[in-house]
Amino acid sequence: MKIVVMLKTLLFNLLKGPVTRKYPYEERPPFPGERGVILMPDESKCIYCGICARKCPSNALTVTRTPEKEWKYERFRCILCGACVEACPKKCLEFGDRKK
Amino acid sequence: MSMIVPFGPQHPVLPEPLQLRLEIVDETVVSALPVIGYVHRGLERLAEQKDFQQDTYLIEHICGICSFMHSTTYCTGIEEIMNIEIPERAKYLRVAWSEMHRIHSHLLALGLLADAFGFESLFYQIWRTREHIMDAMEYTTGGRVMLSAACVGGVRKDINEEQKQFVLEKLALIEAEFKEEAHVLLDDYTVKARTVGVGVLDAKTAYERGAVGPTARASGLKMDHRMTGYFAYDKLDFEPVVENDCDAYARTKVRIREVFQSIDLIRQALSALPDTPLKTAFKGNPNGEAAVRAEQPRGEVIYYLKGNGTDKLARCRVRTPTFANVAPMLHMLNGCSLANVGVIVLSVDPCISCTER
Numbered sequence: 001m002k003i004v005v006m007l008k009t010l011l012f013n014l015l016k017g018p019v020t021r022k023y024p025y026e027e028r029p030p031f032p033g034e035r036g037v038i039l040m041p042d043e044s045k046c047i048y049c050g051i052c053a054r055k056c057p058s059n060a061l062t063v064t065r066t067p068e069k070e071w072k073y074e075r076f077r078c079i080l081c082g083a084c085v086e087a088c089p090k091k092c093l094e095f096g097d098r099k100k
Numbered sequence: 101m102s103m104i105v106p107f108g109p110q111h112p113v114l115p116e117p118l119q120l121r122l123e124i125v126d127e128t129v130v131s132a133l134p135v136i137g138y139v140h141r142g143l144e145r146l147a148e149q150k151d152f153q154q155d156t157y158l159i160e161h162i163c164g165i166c167s168f169m170h171s172t173t174y175c176t177g178i179e180e181i182m183n184i185e186i187p188e189r190a191k192y193l194r195v196a197w198s199e200m201h202r203i204h205s206h207l208l209a210l211g212l213l214a215d216a217f218g219f220e221s222l223f224y225q226i227w228r229t230r231e232h233i234m235d236a237m238e239y240t241t242g243g244r245v246m247l248s249a250a251c252v253g254g255v256r257k258d259i260n261e262e263q264k265q266f267v268l269e270k271l272a273l274i275e276a277e278f279k280e281e282a283h284v285l286l287d288d289y290t291v292k293a294r295t296v297g298v299g300v301l302d303a304k305t306a307y308e309r310g311a312v313g314p315t316a317r318a319s320g321l322k323m324d325h326r327m328t329g330y331f332a333y334d335k336l337d338f339e340p341v342v343e344n345d346c347d348a349y350a351r352t353k354v355r356i357r358e359v360f361q362s363i364d365l366i367r368q369a370l371s372a373l374p375d376t377p378l379k380t381a382f383k384g385n386p387n388g389e390a391a392v393r394a395e396q397p398r399g400e401v402i403y404y405l406k407g408n409g410t411d412k413l414a415r416c417r418v419r420t421p422t423f424a425n426v427a428p429m430l431h432m433l434n435g436c437s438l439a440n441v442g443v444i445v446l447s448v449d450p451c452i453s454c455t456e457r
Contacts, residue, residue, distance in 0.1 A: 005287050006221065006222065010221070019228060031239045031242070033239075057156075080246070082248060
């Protein structure tokens with residue numbers, strides 16, 4: 001009959017201390033390539049073709065050409081799939097910080 | 101005299117909004133009636149209104165645990181309709197991410213099972229181990245759960261040498277840590293007292309009631325859809341995990357052995373990654389129908405897809421493994437004590453979000 005099988009793990013945990021970080025004082029740096037909020041750092045590169053809006057599965061992007069050229073992004077509709085970033089012919093879209 | 105006790109949808113043991121109306125006499129459950137519909141989102145209907153390529157991301161959101169497996173199965177269906185042969189590297193990568201999802205799902209389920217029988221430190225310990233595989237998925241695809249790595253014709257992401265080493269390091273960590281935790285789940289006296297002989301489902305009933313996945317395999321049925329060799333499973337060496345004890349302990353044992361099996365499969369897949377492109381280019385829209393199956397952590401999922409030559413699908417129907425496992429679960433609940441209901445439900449590992457879509 002085994003009743004103290006967890007003892008080794010418990011002792012190890014007691015000696016090692018917490019494994020969690022003291023967030024928000026200590027943050028884990030994001031992995032390279034992490035998908036975050038969609039950004040367009042340089043809007044002058046955009047040709048307003050609307051491919052990103054057509055690829056977007058959650059209708060988070062709207063591109064208008066008339067009366068004014070406009071690229072609009074709704075953060076709370078975005079599911080961070082990255083279809084727009086991949087499809088952009090001018091490569092003017094990129095991922096930003098996930099927490100923003 | 102019997103009385104009805106509602107179990108869920110808000111219950112400390114249940115991770116998912118399922119209600120079971122339990123008819124009990126004293127402390128014994130006489131019958132159980134499932135009530136679902138708390139998280140229905142109409143995703144099948146929505147999938148008919150979106151572009152078939154946008155559906156890949158939508159279908160991924162059917163489940164928050166086996167998301168990648170849903171999207172790859174969907175993509176396989178579209179590829180079958182459109183006669184697209186995916187590159188070899190994509191097949192191996194699909195296996196690697198699918199198996200990462202299996203590890204993540206089984207560790208989650210085992211942790212919740214530990215919580216269900218009141219062993220909270222074991223629950224936290226298992227979930228701590230699970231973080232390693234979440235990191236591996238995040239580093240390789242950019243997302244912890246929603247990998248968005250599948251696309252029609254192949255995969256969107258690649259695993260480079262650096263990421264491969266990271267995944268292998270994490271797998272070694274999981275293997276070492278989970279060996280200790282599996283030892284507690286399998287050998288501890290109090291854990292065995294809660295799982296051995298609880299929720300018995302014999303092989304004949306499991307077959308007749310249509311059990312799938314670990315629930316069926318723990319009842320001695322050798323049913324694993326991976327044996328048919330879809331993706332690159334035909335080139336990898338593995339045997340389905342089968343146990344014959346038919347109880348909650350056997351189902352736990354099947355999941356534990358499958359975690360180690362998945363670790364082995366990822367290692368095999370990553371070591372044999374062929375050097376081919378990631379996806380096949382294609383033109384046109386799906387016209388025709390296909391029914392495809394895949395082995396998810398909870399069992400076999402079936403997708404029925406019908407295209408009508410336009411960019412929108414005419415029908416997208418999903419039969420999830422939990423739906424198949426509800427009938428066997430009700431059989432297990434008959435005659436059990438009220439205190440064991442949580443353990444039995446968690447030993448089946450139901451995913452109601454999948455089931456209701």
